[in-house]
Amino acid sequence: MGILKRVRDGLGIMLAVAVKELIQFRRYPSWVIAVFIWPLLFPIMSVFSARALAGPEGQALHAFAALSGTTDYTGYIIVGLVMWMWLNMTLWTLGSFMRSEQIRGTLEATWLCPVSRLGVLLGATCSQLLISMVNLTVSLIAFRYIWGFRIVGDLGLTALLFILSAAAVYGLGIAFASLVMWVKEANAMVFLVRGLFMVFCGMTYPLAVLPGWMRIVSRGLPLTYSIDGIRAVALAGAGLADVMGHIAALAAFAVVTLVAGFVAFRWTERRVLRTGALGHH
Amino acid sequence: MNERQDAVEVVGLRKVFERRARRGLLRRAQGEEKTLIAVDGIDFRVKRGEIFGLLGPNGAGKTTTIKMLCTLLSPTSGTARVAGHDVVREAAKVRCSLGTVLTGERSVYWKLTGRENLRYYAALYRIPRRKARERIAELLERLELAGRADELVEKYSSGMKQRLALARALLPSPPILLLDEPTVGLDPQAARNLRQTIFDLKAEGKTVLLTTHYMAEADELCDRIAIIDQGRIIALDSPAALKEGLGAKEVVRLEIQGEPNGLGDALRALALVESVAVRPSANGAGTCELQVITSNSRRSIGPIIESVRAAGHEVVHLQVVQPTLEDVFIRLTGKSLRD
Numbered sequence: 001m002g003i004l005k006r007v008r009d010g011l012g013i014m015l016a017v018a019v020k021e022l023i024q025f026r027r028y029p030s031w032v033i034a035v036f037i038w039p040l041l042f043p044i045m046s047v048f049s050a051r052a053l054a055g056p057e058g059q060a061l062h063a064f065a066a067l068s069g070t071t072d073y074t075g076y077i078i079v080g081l082v083m084w085m086w087l088n089m090t091l092w093t094l095g096s097f098m099r100s101e102q103i104r105g106t107l108e109a110t111w112l113c114p115v116s117r118l119g120v121l122l123g124a125t126c127s128q129l130l131i132s133m134v135n136l137t138v139s140l141i142a143f144r145y146i147w148g149f150r151i152v153g154d155l156g157l158t159a160l161l162f163i164l165s166a167a168a169v170y171g172l173g174i175a176f177a178s179l180v181m182w183v184k185e186a187n188a189m190v191f192l193v194r195g196l197f198m199v200f201c202g203m204t205y206p207l208a209v210l211p212g213w214m215r216i217v218s219r220g221l222p223l224t225y226s227i228d229g230i231r232a233v234a235l236a237g238a239g240l241a242d243v244m245g246h247i248a249a250l251a252a253f254a255v256v257t258l259v260a261g262f263v264a265f266r267w268t269e270r271r272v273l274r275t276g277a278l279g280h281h
Numbered sequence: 282m283n284e285r286q287d288a289v290e291v292v293g294l295r296k297v298f299e300r301r302a303r304r305g306l307l308r309r310a311q312g313e314e315k316t317l318i319a320v321d322g323i324d325f326r327v328k329r330g331e332i333f334g335l336l337g338p339n340g341a342g343k344t345t346t347i348k349m350l351c352t353l354l355s356p357t358s359g360t361a362r363v364a365g366h367d368v369v370r371e372a373a374k375v376r377c378s379l380g381t382v383l384t385g386e387r388s389v390y391w392k393l394t395g396r397e398n399l400r401y402y403a404a405l406y407r408i409p410r411r412k413a414r415e416r417i418a419e420l421l422e423r424l425e426l427a428g429r430a431d432e433l434v435e436k437y438s439s440g441m442k443q444r445l446a447l448a449r450a451l452l453p454s455p456p457i458l459l460l461d462e463p464t465v466g467l468d469p470q471a472a473r474n475l476r477q478t479i480f481d482l483k484a485e486g487k488t489v490l491l492t493t494h495y496m497a498e499a500d501e502l503c504d505r506i507a508i509i510d511q512g513r514i515i516a517l518d519s520p521a522a523l524k525e526g527l528g529a530k531e532v533v534r535l536e537i538q539g540e541p542n543g544l545g546d547a548l549r550a551l552a553l554v555e556s557v558a559v560r561p562s563a564n565g566a567g568t569c570e571l572q573v574i575t576s577n578s579r580r581s582i583g584p585i586i587e588s589v590r591a592a593g594h595e596v597v598h599l600q601v602v603q604p605t606l607e608d609v610f611i612r613l614t615g616k617s618l619r620d
């Protein structure tokens with residue numbers, strides 16, 4: 001089979017899966033909450049906590065600025081939360097995609113087709129990407145009007161950092177989906193992983209407030225670099241030279257997590273063939 | 282597949298599962314390892330154009346066999362070829378020549394309509410869009426789903442879901458169909474209709490390999506049957522030949538009060554009695570059922586009843602019947618298919 005035909009087949013399968021996922025997504029009424037309400041509600045708590053800690057006239061902001069380099073704590077929190085929500089959604093969607101197909105009994109039917117199984121998972125990734133983009137757009141527009149959130153720096157550079165982060169996150173997501181297939185449990189795993197990222201990536205606070213050993217852990221997580229880099233560019237107008245380190249780190253993470261994701265998936269595929277773990281027991 | 286080749290060819294097929302005691306979230310660590318032999322070296326061939334049945338009780342290894350044939354499970358040892366392709370080395374080719382229905386109603390998406398389901402699977406089979414549209418319309422019509430094709434599957438009855446699953450399997454026009462317990466959970470009418478559909482498929486020249494634990498169904502549907510128990514094939518022939526193989530014209534079924542200690546041997550000693558199987562009856566009344574295979578019931582029924590009485594038992598019920606596949610099974614294994 002020619003390579004061109006294989007690519008076309010692969011894309012066709014991804015599209016079919018993405019369309020099917022979107023149709024199903026729309027048929028569960030809770031989708032409105034996931035896309036429109038949750039991303040707006042979520043940052044409110046952190047922003048008001050910050051306001052309370054800053055004091056009525058913002059007296060404590062100097063201390064914050066000394067650690068974070070900015071007094072715009074709203075923008076600071078929003079960048080952290082948006083990135084974390086992206087991670088959260090990816091893990092949920094990819095992890096629960098495999099799991100729910102497994103429970104429904106449709107995973108075996110899908111596996112019976114002469115298709116690339118990775119293509120099926122990538123299809124689910126595409127539909128997830130679309131949903132996340134809508135989610136992100138809605139949040140950014142709303143934050144602009146509610147909190148006056150604005151990207152002041154270079155949009156292209158922000159986008160680059162974002163795309164590299166997304167790639168790393170999808171690698172994690174694919175590895176995660178593989179894990180879920182044989183642990184047969186998505187919820188606890190999502191809570192664990194996103195909890196780690198929530199604490200260690202400086203979602204709402206500068207890493208400088210963390211004890212030393214925690215800062216070391218932080219350096220091992222891709223989201224740390226995404227959040228820090230995007231804050232620097234989007235909020236403080238940093239240039240390419242300032243975030244070169246971030247870009248390099250994120251690119252490395254993207255390569256490592258994507259490779260790890262694919263390897264984990266292939267490995268799971270083989271294991272499942274031996275144990276029959278595809279069905280629900 | 283060339284003209285003379287068998288549709289399915291299974292040689293020494295075995296599947297051993299490793300079992301670990303499971304507990305907790307990370308459930309491995311201290312689990313003791315055990316192995317379970319689900320399929321224990323089976324051989325059979327399914328000829329092109331025939332309906333072949335795997336008949337056996339729960340846990341016999343029917344589903345495991347089907348899953349190895351459709352490439353969802355890898356065999357521990359032995360080989361299997363489907364349409365001439367090896368299920369391990371040529372898995373993609375095997376998948377292209379097979380239509381498989383495993384857990385019928387669970388293999389379709391309940392939040393999609395019937396048509397959307399078929400459209401999705403047609404894309405996975407890479408059927409070009411225009412051709413897919415025609416094929417889907419034709420299959421919906423044929424399986425009597427056309428009227429409700431645009432309703433969500435969650436509103437379908439079990440029979441409709443089962444038919445939709447069959448339509449899914451038929452999408453790529455496969456020469457061979459694997460059906461795992463196709464009529465389980467269907468009402469008698471729906472089951473009858475599905476059996477008719479299976480006959481129609483055979484008439485079109487398709488090969489059907491199905492599993493069932495309903496003897497009557499196997500008897501009615503199948504050209505040949507492999508009786509499978511505890512992972513082994515214990516008999517393989519046409520239904521008529523299997524029944525003839527009992528070498529008897531009649532089966533006397535007795536239900537007696539109490540434990541039949543030694544009664545079996547007493548009965549076996551009688552002239553004309555060929556075999557006796559004893560098991561507790563399923564009705565919960567504390568009685569036992571005896572299956573006595575005799576070459577002449579008119580002449581042996583008197584002595585049989587006398588022996589039962591002489592052993593101090595009361596006959597609660599008595600039937601003289603033509604042998605069924607169930608009798609074949611009881612004869613071979615000493616237990617009922619329904620247990």
Ligand SMILES: Nc1ncnc2c1ncn2[C@@H]1O[C@H](COP(=O)(O)OP(=O)(O)OP(=O)(O)O)[C@@H](O)[C@H]1O
Pocket residue numbers: 275276277298299300317318319337338339340341342343344345346494
């Ligand atoms: N994935 C698996 N892992 C471990 N053991 C399994 C697995 N699948 C099946 N088994 C075991 O293998 C044996 C055969 O199971 P199988 O499902 O093939 O039986 P079956 O003949 O289809 O029975 P039923 O009529 O209940 O469907 C059973 O003891 C079952 O518990």
Ligand SMILES: [Mg+2]
Pocket residue numbers: 343344345461462
């Ligand atoms: Mg079964």
